[in-house]
Amino acid sequence: MSYAVSGPLQAAVYAQLQADAALGALVGANIFDALPQGTLPPLYVALGPETVQDASDVSGVGARHDFTVSVITDVAGFQSAKDAAGAVSDALHGADLTLSRGRLVGLWFRKAKATREAAGLRRIDLTFRARVEDDAAA
Template sequence: MSYALGLEVQSAIFGLLTADATLVALVGGDIFDAAPPGAVPPLYVTLGEESVRAAGDSGGAGALHRVSLRVVSVTAGFAAAKEAAAAISVALDGARPTLAGGRVVSLRFARAIAKRQRGGEGRTIDLRFDIRVDADA
């Protein structure tokens, strides 16, 4: 399988995040495809890098999408960023969003890395999820 479902996977992830009441209570509508220009919100989420590799099997064509998300807090301390990261994990881990051109076989949390930003102010948490998709037969 190719990268044919890349946009559908991104749209599905974005939809799951923006529909999650817990995450929205924490970050409002501040879930972006890229970091917002100019003044940034105090806590927000961005869709990050994605790598994809073929992952077909005897059942047909498939792909493994490794999707990164970033939680950014402009304040010192990890509490707010960790709350948002936890909400993302709950919203995504095990979810089975609908795709028009295929199906999600699995969506699993893979890892998280929490870091201080330069100068000590602000925090980031990078989350990675592995999403196995199959093409419609």
């Protein structure tokens, strides 16, 4: 197993979300790898945690990354968050991302969870699974 493809995968996911016109129409430039200081926008997307497991086989070194992309809003109701979450899902599920190291074998939507948080926030956590190969680690 190699964790070395994690950074390139995250960068490619972030770039894919930033470049998506439908998502941009809903959240503008409010797509974050790290949350900015100060007041947050009323609707934004944030990259979240990941869990990685070895997926190496006879063909080479690989890993399975389960990662979260969150949509968070202080707007009343879930509709704006669900619209943005749908755009995130459309942008990532099955995407053919180019990584700076390794290769993406596949990217799939796994699940989502919508919750109400303190201070009237609504949050949707979308979990995706990426299978990657890392020929550099062989």
